[in-house]
């Protein structure tokens with residue numbers, strides 16, 4: 001907070017007139033307030049699929065614990081928030097996956113079926129918007145898509161929450177900024 005105030009003060013001091021100084025200060029504070037805590041995790045067009053891709057949809061022997069978003073293979077995936085990698089792996093179900101824990105949100109965000117192993121290791125810090133992988137169809141998968149999960153706590157076994165509301169809000173905000 002102190003640093004932000006100093007930055008505004010420095011810009012104000014540099015501005016040639018009082019009016020310009022006021023405008024600069026206003027713009028800087030707007031940007032500081034508007035800085036989002038989260039960004040949409042897919043850097044490209046997505047198709048939300050059918051009801052089968054929804055959180056809670058029936059699967060053989062279990063329910064679907066995430067939201068599927070279909071996109072072209074290779075579409076970049078980015079960290080939805082600042083956080084820390086808690087798990088990366090590759091298995092027959094999840095394919096290449098990465099799990100990112102956000103202390104602020106107290107949630108872990110899990111990305112499944114990625115084209116290739118994540119270029120990250122457990123313990124790595126990631127910044128919101130940082131590349132974490134690409135859309136693929138590894139593991140138990142039909143059609144290139146990101147299966148995205150939100151789980152309580154730090155790890156991939158906490159209670160799963162429906163991600164759709166957050167994802168739709170982030171997608172709408174991204175669309176509005178274009």
Ligand SMILES: [Zn+2]
Nearest residue numbers: 066067068147
């Ligand atoms: Zn899925």
